[in-house]
Amino acid sequence: MGGVSYATSGRVGPPPPHVIETEVAGDVSLYDARREYVLVLNRTASDIWLLCDGDFTPAEITDRLASSYQTSPAEIRNDVDETLEEFVTEGFLDQW
Amino acid sequence: MWAAEQDFLMLGTRFRIQATHAEHLEEPSRLLDPFDYGGRTGVRGRHTFSIAGGDLVGVREPGTAAVFRDCQRLHLGEGPDASLDALLATMNRLAVEECRDFAVHAGVVSIGGVGVAFPAESGDGKTTLTAACLLQGFAYASDEAMVVSADSNAIVRYPKPLALSQWSRNVLGMDTRESTEMGHAESYVTASQLGAELADPEFELGHIVLAEYGHGESSLEQAPAHEAMAALLRLSFNHYKDGERAFRLAARLATDAQVWRLRYGDPIQAAQLLRREISVA
Structure with a gap:
């Protein structure tokens, strides 16, 4: 289980201005201009990232992805949490 | 002092190779032919490599050659071929390092x-x-x-x-x-x-x-x-x-x-x- 707490009702994102994103054949890659650090995302992480625009809480992101993947939120909650935690740890998102 | 010299352009960096014996330049010239910058153009290289016969640098063994880059010795070995590796490796490193692309x-x-x-x-x-x-x-x-x-x-x-x-x-x-x-x-x-x-x-x-x-x-x-x-x-x-x-x-x-x-x-x-x-x- 990741360190992201659903007790907070904060919305995730949007990313800070030093983060630049680009799509490579449908997958997202992120560039941290302050640290000159790149994170290349796979398809699932890309889908999560695209929902980190400040409109959704972690729970809502999980629900939307579960609907999109035609699975239950419980099935993917850990993966979403861990991915969001990595975005924060790597400096691509501020903690909400 | 130089019997032969040639200019090369590699990824935007100019090089000049000069040799006290013309035969020492033959193999570098052949291998680097795609980078030839017009032979004796009078253009100064940004980096200059000199190949000197060992007899000219105080080494008595016959057939010895020394390679200098901008007056600093890179290599001293038997014959021009032994020096070629040091020459080409250094030119490649500099060309890539200084490449703006x-x-x-x-x-x-x-x-x-x-x-x-x-x-x-x-x-x-x-x-x-x-x-x-x-x-x-x-x-x-x-x-x-x-x-x-x-x-x-x-x-x-x-x-x-x-x-x-x-x-x-x-x-x-x-x-x-x-x-x-x-x-x-x-x-x-x-x-x-x-x-x-x-x-x-x-x-x-x-x-x-x-x-x-x-x-x-x-x-x-x-x-x-x-x-x-x-x-x-x-x-x-x-x-x-x-x-x-x-x-x-x-x-x-x-x-x-x-x-x-x-x-x-x-x-x-x-x-x-x-x-x-x-x-x-």
């Missing part, structure tokens, strides 16, 4: 004017695979660097001589007499010695091949573009000079090119597979 550690060939790049670390077999491709009719761009023009975003050829190990020469079925022996494991060959043409000075990149040596039968399959992007950035020589530009450029290259994963054990068989599949892709 985005450059990635990769072998690069072309076919039908379309570029094929093999990004890889040193020692991963990219030179052998590149040489195998030349033997299968691809044109030569580089066994060292994929250079992307800052002006046109096209690939710029960098056809340095290929440095082949004894193992590579055996795998490629080459007669060792066809290459310039360096007195150790590697030797240099030019594209023309492998029967290949040079690629166009600039061309579009069509394919990025993520090659994995150590398999049996060769196989080629499509690979995710993000893997190519990661490889281009990880293997870049100079992404740190303009990180954001390198990021955007790597993304564009990986998006626009077809990305392949090549698993192989025999470089010649792999080159034949590439020739067959990429030509129709």
